[in-house]
Amino acid sequence: RKEVEQDPGPFNVPEGATVAFNCTYSNSASQSFFWYRQDCRKEPKLLMSVYSSGNEDGRFTAQLNRASQYISLLIRDSKLSDSATYLCVVGRSASKIIFGSGTRLSIRP
């Protein structure tokens, strides 16, 4: 079993829709949580950190559920430019930073 698991998708949704995906992690000692975005043939870029109380950045909302060991990402009013792969990242220490395999999202006009 992988330490960080994501539904690979693809999620194919119309522009303007709300889409959400989850990521589960297996190590309860995990301390830090992030969502990164990766465009095709590009490097990953930080989308947002995920805090225990949940956090929002514009159309994006991230939640952490420590009891069930998952994090989620919600995208409201999706744009064509949101099409990308979303990587869930979980960290336990400076070097133990584990990336999920990513969830592919495609927004159609």
Place this chain on the structure above:
Amino acid sequence: GAGVSQTPSNKVTEKGKYVELRCDPISGHTALYWYRQSLGQGPEFLIYFQGTGAADDSGLPNDRFFAVRPEGSVSTLKIQRTERGDSAVYLCASSLGPTGSQETQYFGPGTRLLVL
């Protein structure tokens, strides 16, 4: 300011050859990471430097892989006797360091290695 840079952007080599991949981190970043990413997968950790020393090299797959960061800035990943299975995108990332896993990592554009 300048981001993380990696050279070359693409490298094609033959099985058994030696390759070096270079990473220039963001100035002032003490933490540097190397990852390997295969198609359809997330980045897989290879090695982590804090300053000049390799703080964690547990992700290196075998002794054909080695990385250095002699002056605490530029790093070179070296692969000896390349195999076809080494073909992947090699990503370098840096972060301000040294407060651990909470910090944002900034990635370079990667080196696409193809071993024929």
